[in-house]
Amino acid sequence: MQNKEGLRSIMFVGTGSDVGKSVITAGFCRIFRQDGYTPAPFKAQNMSLNSYATPEGLEIGRAQAVQAEACGIPCHTDMNPVLLKPTTDKSAQLVLHGKPTGNFSAAEYFLSGSREALFTEVKQAYRRLAARHSPVVMEGAGSISELNLKHLDITNMRMAMEAGAATYLIADIDRGGVFGSCYGTMALLTADERDCIKGIIINKFRGDARLFEEGRTMLEKICRVPVIGVVPFFRDIFIEEEDAIGRQQKSKGFLTGKVNIAVVLLHRLSNFTDFHYLEQDHRVNLYYSHEPREIEKADIIILPGSKNTIEDLSALYDGGVVAAIHRAHASRKTIIGICGGYQMMGLQINDPEQVESKTGAIAGLGLLPVSTTMQANKTTRQRKFRFRNGTDICEGYEIHMGETNALEKECPLNRFVDDHNGGHNGRLADGYFLNERCWGTYLHGILDNPAVVDALLAPYTSLPGKAKDHRQFKEEQYDKLAALLRQHLDIQSIYQTLQS
Known part of the structure; x- marks a missing residue:
């Protein structure tokens, strides 16, 4: 398959x-854009709790949304057909072309006969993308030499x-073993591969190259292919990562x-990029923790999103984190929740259809007078809104499978400004505002807005806050x-090579 402009995919x-x-991959997306091409990213299958809503209201991996941004184009499900x-x-939820198709165990997913059907869907998505863009900048997943999974x-x-x-x-030289990892990988490939x-x-070389x-x-000599360069380890370029929280963020206290902000480190924490911009704010010291003492000491505690809200909340009860949050709230510390964290802040979470958990219900933290019911239908939508009736137009996105209603x-x-016909499910507004130190929202990306921060x-x-807005900041990072x-x-x- 060749792109229409004759430039091979990479x-x-x-x-x-x-x-x-x-x-x-994001860096090359920006390079090709700078050089006058029309690139687009592609990752056939992504495993990630970090996702994003496309303009059409569908769901893809966050990394491909970031790469599309580096290309200067809207993200699309063809860029990540399987999530x-x-x-x-x-077990995991399978999202195909942006829509959830159900939960599957690892054995059900990898050993079923549906792999060929999925590969057909993947190839069709690639072809559609390659017909519109040149080059397609593709990304693999994990290691390419996992022999037990190659078939x-x-x-x-x-x-x-x-x-x-x-x-x-x-290859990551920072973790060591670069010769063994490169030679071993090449040796385990077939001749065609x-x-x-x-x-x-x-990648990630420290010191003098x-x-x-x-x-x-x-x-x-041993791998029989050229080394086209050595990329240094850098700390001054901030690109949203796919699905990992750096060790330095976990270990900071x-x-x-500084204004100390503790993000509660959930087992199934999703969309940790909600805090990427906040981490760069010169006024802030942000860290992730599941230790009650570290959490309680912070000025601001954030309950983030979760792919399994009930199970994560149960673990917070067992680990003493809920008690620590209640003590912090009583001391007038700020407590906010985003998506699953918002659901946790309410009085009750019900899951009658066992959408996320076999546990049918769990008591929330009781900080907000709201109750949540999990639903099979997923809400995925980009949003524009006014925060606390302010004048600034802010941006965010929804990805959730529950509906939360006020009991008082x-x-x-937030008030939506992007839909004057009742919004999604008839909603014109989002979240619950108890006071400036206690509120919750379904909107991921809310902390990318200077007015909110x-x-x-x-x-x-x-x-004073930062002069640059988040979009300008990210554009500078892609260029760097x-x-x-x-x-x-x-x-x-x-x-x-691409022109040959």
Whole structure:
């Protein structure tokens, strides 16, 4: 399959998970856009709790939405036709072309006869995308050398060969073992798969890259493909990651002189990118924790989204976190909830159809006079709104499977401005506002809006907010990433491969 403008697709695969595939893919999306092409990202199958709503109100992996943003185009389900959202350690919700199709155990998903049907859907999505964009910038998943899963592959080398993509292997040198991981990966490929690999990218190198010159030559000799560059480990470029919270965020604690914000570290925490912009605010020290003492010490406690709200809330009760949040609330600390966290803040969560959990109901924290009922239908929609009746038009998105209703007088946090015909399910508003120190919302991305962040921090600091808005900040990061890759990779050789 060739793109209509004659530029081959390009694919980035890995020696393992978390080697930097998503970020490097985003960087190349921006490079191709800067160079006058019309790129689009593609990941056949994504397993992630970090998702996003397309303009059509469908759901894809957040990483592909980020990559589409780097391309300067709206995201679309063809960019991520299959999304798996883990609900427990052994099961996941399958989202196909943006719509949930049910929950499946790992055995049901990987051992069923539906894999070929899924691969057909994946190929059709790729073809539609390749007809509209050039080049398609593809991303693999995990390691490409998992021998026990290769016959079930719909997203790595099988997809690379189907697309005729020039494929580049990414290895993380920071975790060690780069020679073994690269050589072992190449050795376990078939001859046809090895023919797809056009080069190796060494990622996350610390120190002077000249010290790796001999290693680079040795790696090229044993793997029989060129090393097209060594990308340094960086801390000054902020790209939303796919599905991981960095160790540094987990380990950070209370810091004097800052507004301390604790995000409750849930087992099934979803959409952690809700806090990406907040982490960059110079007034803030944000950390993730499930330790009651660390959580209670914070000025602001955020209950984030969850893919299994009832089970995560049960764990918070068992771990003493709920008691710590009640003590913090009594001390006039700020408590807010987003999506599943909003549901947790209410009086009751009911799941009569066992949409997320076999537990039929659980008592909430009782901080807000609302009650939630889980439903099989999922709400996925981008939103524009006014926060607390302010004048600024803010942006966010909904991804949830529950409906929350006020048990007393309705006191919405947000008023929608993007739909004057009753909104989704007839709703014109969102969330519940008890006071400036206690509120909840269904809107992911709400903390990407300066007006919301300034209001959240107002009780704790008089320092002015950031001048740049979130969109401008992200555009600068994509450009910085592209510049870094241009500096350290042989971009000309990549173009020669794509034009051959």
